[in-house]
Amino acid sequence: MSSTSSRRLNYDNINPHVKAAQYAVRGELAVKSEEYRAKLARGDTDLPFKEVISANIGNPQQLDQKPITFFRQVLSILENPKLLDHEDVLVKHMEYKPDVIERAKWLLKAVGSVGAYSASNGAPAIRQRIAEFLERRDGFPANEADIYLSGGASSGVNTLLHIICAGPETGILIPIPQYPLYTASLSILNATPVPYYLEEHHHWGTDLTSIKKACEDAKAKGTDVRAIVIINPGNPTGASLSEEDVRSVIEFAREERLVIMADEVYQTNVFVGRFHSFKAALRQMQKENPGKYDSVELASLHSISKGMVGECGHRGGYFELVGFDDKVQAEIYKFVSITLCAPVIGQCLVELMCNPPREGEPSFELYNEEYTGIYEGLQKRATALHEAFAQMEGVECDRPQGSMYLFPTITVPPRAVEEARKEGRRPDEFYSMRLLEATGVCVVPGSGFGQKDGTQHFRTTFLAPGTEWVGSMVKFHKEFMDQYR
Amino acid sequence: MSSTSSRRLNYDNINPHVKAAQYAVRGELAVKSEEYRAKLARGDTDLPFKEVISANIGNPQQLDQKPITFFRQVLSILENPKLLDHEDVLVKHMEYKPDVIERAKWLLKAVGSVGAYSASNGAPAIRQRIAEFLERRDGFPANEADIYLSGGASSGVNTLLHIICAGPETGILIPIPQYPLYTASLSILNATPVPYYLEEHHHWGTDLTSIKKACEDAKAKGTDVRAIVIINPGNPTGASLSEEDVRSVIEFAREERLVIMADEVYQTNVFVGRFHSFKAALRQMQKENPGKYDSVELASLHSISKGMVGECGHRGGYFELVGFDDKVQAEIYKFVSITLCAPVIGQCLVELMCNPPREGEPSFELYNEEYTGIYEGLQKRATALHEAFAQMEGVECDRPQGSMYLFPTITVPPRAVEEARKEGRRPDEFYSMRLLEATGVCVVPGSGFGQKDGTQHFRTTFLAPGTEWVGSMVKFHKEFMDQYR
Numbered sequence: 024m025s026s027t028s029s030r031r032l033n034y035d036n037i038n039p040h041v042k043a044a045q046y047a048v049r050g051e052l053a054v055k056s057e058e059y060r061a062k063l064a065r066g067d068t069d070l071p072f073k074e075v076i077s078a079n080i081g082n083p084q085q086l087d088q089k090p091i092t093f094f095r096q097v098l099s100i101l102e103n104p105k106l107l108d109h110e111d112v113l114v115k116h117m118e119y120k121p122d123v124i125e126r127a128k129w130l131l132k133a134v135g136s137v138g139a140y141s142a143s144n145g146a147p148a149i150r151q152r153i154a155e156f157l158e159r160r161d162g163f164p165a166n167e168a169d170i171y172l173s174g175g176a177s178s179g180v181n182t183l184l185h186i187i188c189a190g191p192e193t194g195i196l197i198p199i200p201q202y203p204l205y206t207a208s209l210s211i212l213n214a215t216p217v218p219y220y221l222e223e224h225h226h227w228g229t230d231l232t233s234i235k236k237a238c239e240d241a242k243a244k245g246t247d248v249r250a251i252v253i254i255n256p257g258n259p260t261g262a263s264l265s266e267e268d269v270r271s272v273i274e275f276a277r278e279e280r281l282v283i284m285a286d287e288v289y290q291t292n293v294f295v296g297r298f299h300s301f302k303a304a305l306r307q308m309q310k311e312n313p314g315k316y317d318s319v320e321l322a323s324l325h326s327i328s329k330g331m332v333g334e335c336g337h338r339g340g341y342f343e344l345v346g347f348d349d350k351v352q353a354e355i356y357k358f359v360s361i362t363l364c365a366p367v368i369g370q371c372l373v374e375l376m377c378n379p380p381r382e383g384e385p386s387f388e389l390y391n392e393e394y395t396g397i398y399e400g401l402q403k404r405a406t407a408l409h410e411a412f413a414q415m416e417g418v419e420c421d422r423p424q425g426s427m428y429l430f431p432t433i434t435v436p437p438r439a440v441e442e443a444r445k446e447g448r449r450p451d452e453f454y455s456m457r458l459l460e461a462t463g464v465c466v467v468p469g470s471g472f473g474q475k476d477g478t479q480h481f482r483t484t485f486l487a488p489g490t491e492w493v494g495s496m497v498k499f500h501k502e503f504m505d506q507y508r
Numbered sequence: 509m510s511s512t513s514s515r516r517l518n519y520d521n522i523n524p525h526v527k528a529a530q531y532a533v534r535g536e537l538a539v540k541s542e543e544y545r546a547k548l549a550r551g552d553t554d555l556p557f558k559e560v561i562s563a564n565i566g567n568p569q570q571l572d573q574k575p576i577t578f579f580r581q582v583l584s585i586l587e588n589p590k591l592l593d594h595e596d597v598l599v600k601h602m603e604y605k606p607d608v609i610e611r612a613k614w615l616l617k618a619v620g621s622v623g624a625y626s627a628s629n630g631a632p633a634i635r636q637r638i639a640e641f642l643e644r645r646d647g648f649p650a651n652e653a654d655i656y657l658s659g660g661a662s663s664g665v666n667t668l669l670h671i672i673c674a675g676p677e678t679g680i681l682i683p684i685p686q687y688p689l690y691t692a693s694l695s696i697l698n699a700t701p702v703p704y705y706l707e708e709h710h711h712w713g714t715d716l717t718s719i720k721k722a723c724e725d726a727k728a729k730g731t732d733v734r735a736i737v738i739i740n741p742g743n744p745t746g747a748s749l750s751e752e753d754v755r756s757v758i759e760f761a762r763e764e765r766l767v768i769m770a771d772e773v774y775q776t777n778v779f780v781g782r783f784h785s786f787k788a789a790l791r792q793m794q795k796e797n798p799g800k801y802d803s804v805e806l807a808s809l810h811s812i813s814k815g816m817v818g819e820c821g822h823r824g825g826y827f828e829l830v831g832f833d834d835k836v837q838a839e840i841y842k843f844v845s846i847t848l849c850a851p852v853i854g855q856c857l858v859e860l861m862c863n864p865p866r867e868g869e870p871s872f873e874l875y876n877e878e879y880t881g882i883y884e885g886l887q888k889r890a891t892a893l894h895e896a897f898a899q900m901e902g903v904e905c906d907r908p909q910g911s912m913y914l915f916p917t918i919t920v921p922p923r924a925v926e927e928a929r930k931e932g933r934r935p936d937e938f939y940s941m942r943l944l945e946a947t948g949v950c951v952v953p954g955s956g957f958g959q960k961d962g963t964q965h966f967r968t969t970f971l972a973p974g975t976e977w978v979g980s981m982v983k984f985h986k987e988f989m990d991q992y993r
Contacts, residue, residue: 029803031734031765034835038674041843049628049845057627084624095588102853103584105577109602116597118590138819139569142542143534174659174823177847185696189523207846211670249516280516318514334623336852338659338823350519358526360534361692362662366851367821368587 044210046203047471052455053079056465072463076492078483079465081258081427083333087400087488090334091393093123093386094375100127101137101371120385130371137367143360145172145341146367149374153341156377161303165343171355172365172373174338176288176326177204183284183322183342186355187250188214194246196238196281198229200430200472200480202258217241217248220475223432226421227260229253229268231275238279250282251275256289256298256425259472259482263293263425269304277319285323288340289426291330294402296424302345321345327372329427331397339369339376405429405485411493415500427486430469433479439507451479457503462495529695531688532956537940538564541950557948561977563968564950566743566912568818572885572973575819576878578608578871579860585612586622586856605870615856622852628845630657630826631852634859638826641862646788654829656840657850657858660820661773661811662689664827668769668807671840672735673699679731681723681766683714685915685957685965687743702726702733705960708917711906712745714738714753716760723764735767736760741774741783741910744957744967748778748910754789762804770808773825776815778910779887787830806830812857814912816882824854824861890914890970896978900985912971915954918964924992936964942988947980 034042060075077085084090096119100106106113107128113119133148134141144150150167157165173179187193188209194217197205201218209216219237222230234251241248253272256263264272276283285301301323309316326340344352364370379394380386405423412420417434435443435450443453451468458481459465469480519527545560562570569575581604585591591598592613598604618633619626629635635652642650658664672678673694679702682690686703694701704722707715719736726733738757741748749757761768770786786808794801811825829837849855864879865871890908897905902919920928920935928938936953943966944950954965 029765030831030833030836031767031803031805032672032836033833034839036674037671037836037839041670041839044842044846046842046846049842049848080625082625084621090621090623092590095590099584099588099591102587103580105580106584106602112597112601116601117594134821136569136575136821138575138821140565140567140820174851175848181847185526186522187517189521204846211843211846280514282516318516320516335625335848336619336621336623338848338851346515348515348518351515351517351522354519354522354526357529357531357534358696361529361531361689361696362666363534363660363820363823366659366823366854368853369851 040211040213044207045471046207047467048080048203050471052452052459052465052467053077055456056459056463059459059463070463071461072495074492075463075465076487077465078487078492079467081329081484081486082335083427083486084335086486088333088397088486089393091332091390093380093390094332094334094372096123097127097130097375098368098371100124101130101368104131122380122385126375130374133374134367134371137371139367141172141364141367141370143364144356145170145365145370149370152374153343153377157302157343161300161306163303163306165302169344169347169352171342171344171359172370173340173342173359174365174369175328175335176286176324176340176342178338178365179324179340179342180204180284180286181208182355182358184208184212184214185358186351187282188212191215192245192247194241194248195284196234196248196251198252198254198257200259200469200474201252202254202286203471205252206473215241215246217246218473221257221260221262223421223475223478226424227257227262227430229264229272231271234272234275248279248281250284252284252286253301254286255301256293258286258289258426259428259430259467260421261424261426261428261430262421263296264299265296266299266304269299269301270308273301273305273308273316273319277316280318282320282322285321287323288326288329290325292401292427293425294405294423302343305345318346320347322347327369327376330376331394332372332376333397334369334372337369337372338366339373340365341373401427401485404488407490408483408485408493411497415497416504418500423485427484428482429485430472430480430482433481435479436504436507439503442507451481454479454503455481458496458499461499461502462492464492464496525696525698529692530956531692532952533565533688535956537937537944537950537952538562540941541944541948544944544948555948556946557980559977560948560950561972562950563972563977564952566814566969566971567820568912568971569820571971573818573882573971574878576817576875578865578875579817579819579857581608582612582615582860583853583856585609586615586853589616607865607870611860615859618859619852619856622856624852626657626849626852626855628849629841630655630850630855634855637859638828638862642787642828646785646791648788648791650787650828654832654837656827656829656844657855658825658827658844659823659850659854660813661771661809661825661827663823663850664809664825665689665769665771666693667840667843668827669693669697669699670843671836672767673697676700677730677732679726679733681719681733681736683737683739683742685744685954685959686737687739687771688956690737691958700726700731702731703958706742706745706747708906708960708963711909712742712747712915714749714757716756719757719760733764733766735769737769737771738786739771740786741778743771743774743911744913744915744952746906746909746911746913746915748781749784750781751784751789754784754786755793758786758790758793758801758804762801765803767805767807770806772808773811773814774911775810777886777912779890780907780909787828790830803831805832807832812854812861815861816879817857817861818882819854819857822854822857823851824858825850826858886912886970889973892975893968893970893978896982900982901989903985908970912969913967914970915957915965915967918966920964921989921992924988927992936966939964939988940966943981943984946984946987947977949977949981
């Protein structure tokens, strides 16, 4: 790297839409936290903490979460099918159960080799298994031809937005706060995000009045509003929508002729109430009112990265389309063909997530124990963190509802706001940077997700094990407030 | 799927740049071949062939190529690290050598869990290993900070073009024939491909006169030509550039201030002469003429999908940047952050490809036997296919030089051209469709890669085992010529 001025590419002439994209989850704070981690690894003892806690990103296996044994045993055979020459050794000495071997054989038949490209939209047999899972989950039929495997949900979002966005006039309703993938992707596509605010004082629920207003204002400015993004359960908020909320969004989408993009990657991370899928609600409404909802277009996304699976590094996911035009689907197929196919081992993990061992099967007991253990561990940590926030001056945080995050409001004292201004930082960035420097805990400032003007937040995962880091946050907060109050 | 007209998205209003993209490798013929395959699997006996041969895509493990044992043994442990609790069983009963176990431990330390996100640009320890490989290959230093892991080379091309292309006026020099990823990506980005023709009668080499002319013509039309793509060894042509050719492209890029995108994914698939990397040539020229070539910007891409590795389904690859501006690299880092990271198991395979077992190490003998076997098998099949083409009337094909493809010229008789016109197909599409219908062999028409006006070609891989399919092509060709001559 160097900066000779005669270079062809420089900051002033590269793609302006890429430059405009913002992505705080892996921004300045994340980079600094990695520097600290490297320092600690070199044995440096100057820092006031002994460990960096990456609470900035939902990356379960980087922290304490162990992969689910059944999944990984199957994958080990897919990677080295020669292990099947020694089935007896696997069973007798390696703790592989017969259903592990059976599933591995089935998947090998389905994909051939995990080293071969699959069909562009994913291996047909795996798409069929996902369809069966959706039928069980929703109680309505699903069609494998409407399912597209993707490299994590991010890649699915990228595909869908590429198809929907036809130019700068295309508008997409985006919740605020949001996962910044959405605004970043729209920036790169040079399309228009149309923000709508979630209601912090109603457990971060959707407020239809606010959505309608955002939509009307955008239309008045000439924006062609085409789609609405709903993240349910919410990221960064953790909010889980009621069935009534889901139905009212569908009703609104029908009236306004909006494609619904339902980001449902946290569907199993629900602590309060239960998950209501958009697909089930839409099919139910279609059943109740024949004809009325036939034109509603829904794309729902899921992933192996979150939930109790937590396999981010494997980059697996899928989306299901409902009500899309055939010719539009043909263009989606072509688009995904250009990047060939989603990682095949990730596709196999999607199949395993959708069809885990069932009661009575040899691997069920251990699977269930691991799955429940992860779920309960997350809930316990979320509660502990929530209790810590309750003790902290000027911090307000809704009860943990789901996903992997808490998104507390903080009150940054005026003197700290002034200090932040001098550093050219927003108040929440200033707070988060001081927190990192003092404790090694890396969070993401609320401004990275969007927040109402004048409010300050940060997002933290509750994935990290132990209580020490929570204690260090409480201590830092007190000192910060003492310094700037 | 359905086509109710009240849908929000229809063929007429979706992203026009996606619609304009063409990608023949997985187009109509590929879809039809999958239908045939499904028919045969259902036991249908109507078809005049018993097997579909997917010669349309370089997908080695879908055909005969076996994965390399050392690689897959290591991956099996990465997927299920609990196998390490039984090292002795692995060694005694499963044919795992000690260096397999050692490497798996090293990689687990490098990435933590393959289920965790890595750094956006790839795990630092893996980038360091790639840098060491490049130093050994080229004899010049490489820096891990300039290396970016990607989900196959396609994803790297997508990243680079996103940064380079600033609007419709940006032009990129693209070889014709080309791998259609390039024109498809430029179409989606709404930038301008500037085609230059390769010289069929000089073993598909680059012809600087032709490149200069294409560049000047584009500039005269107001196109801001910023980069030149070189595929070496060539796809679809198999051509392998001489050192002199590589140097002359670098010289031209310096004069014209063009970024060089060197697609070097077939660097080990070379049968004639040897591979000359752009990086080595550039560093050599910089050494010979201090200062003169300092401003040249080079991005070179590599992949685990091709070569003797052939692990397409794992979606792994990397690109190395030379001479790029720091601020531009920061934007590349941000861009790759938005999709989080390349599949981590694919990153590990990149490491294994770059650092295979060495002479004297326990796994070397088997590795070397497998590697050499694949190489020799490819060469043998390429030669057999080439000999078959030599017997076919009106077919001319350059000697096999490298990559995984042959790209013969065909002479389509006027009566067949007339028939093709009636079907709304190009002559080469007509020929390829008849070939598929008669033999089950799926190739890609030359028009899918671009070809000089009035010439007709097709691209076929030489991956498929056996000689029966080659015989069926010879027979089909004779009948086709008899029918239309």
